Amino acid sequence: MTFDSYGVSGHPNHFSLYHGVSRLLAGSLAGTRYPLVAYSLKSKPTIIKYTGILAPMLIKLKIVSFRALGTLVNGMNGSNPVLSVRPVFVAGIKEYRRTVIAALRHQSQRVWFRWLYLAFSQYMWVNEWERIHATAKT
Numbered sequence: 001m002t003f004d005s006y007g008v009s010g011h012p013n014h015f016s017l018y019h020g021v022s023r024l025l026a027g028s029l030a031g032t033r034y035p036l037v038a039y040s041l042k043s044k045p046t047i048i049k050y051t052g053i054l055a056p057m058l059i060k061l062k063i064v065s066f067r068a069l070g071t072l073v074n075g076m077n078g079s080n081p082v083l084s085v086r087p088v089f090v091a092g093i094k095e096y097r098r099t100v101i102a103a104l105r106h107q108s109q110r111v112w113f114r115w116l117y118l119a120f121s122q123y124m125w126v127n128e129w130e131r132i133h134a135t136a137k138t
Contacts, residue, residue, distance in 0.1 A: 001129065004040040008049075008123070018132070025134030039087065039129040044122060055122035056090050063088075089127045096124055 002021045007014025021038050028036040051058060091099070100118050103109045118124060 001039050001041070004043050004130065006043040008041060008043050022132055022134050025132060038132045040132050042128040042130050049122055050120040051122050052120040053125060055125040059088060059090060059126045087129045091125050099124060
């Protein structure tokens with residue numbers, strides 16, 4: 001699991017991880033019986049990124065909407081290929097609290113903007129993942 005090609009915030013250290021993992025995956029495709037699998041954290045537009053505690057409700061609405069659309073398009077089974085390939089982690093109060101405590105144990109995280117992140121970031125509550133599909137090197 002790593003950041004996506006944008007790196008969530010556009011930070012060079014973040015998006016370089018994605019490119020490194022992509023190269024590793026591409027190298028693992030050649031002649032291996034068990035190719036590696038990796039997922040990247042899906043970056044969000046700024047307005048969505050800071051929805052904080054609303055994020056779990058918004059993702060639930062998104063999932064219900066996709067299921068309803070799948071039912072309309074594909075019949076009563078409601079299958080939707082988009083939902084089956086995108087894992088989503090939704091934190092509860094317990095996980096949120098654990099993350100805040102862990103962050104505050106590190107002196108480097110006790111800066112004013114980190115408090116804003118802890119209070120308002122969607123990533124504290126919801127993480128959507130996409131499988132990284134590496135292509136073989138040519």
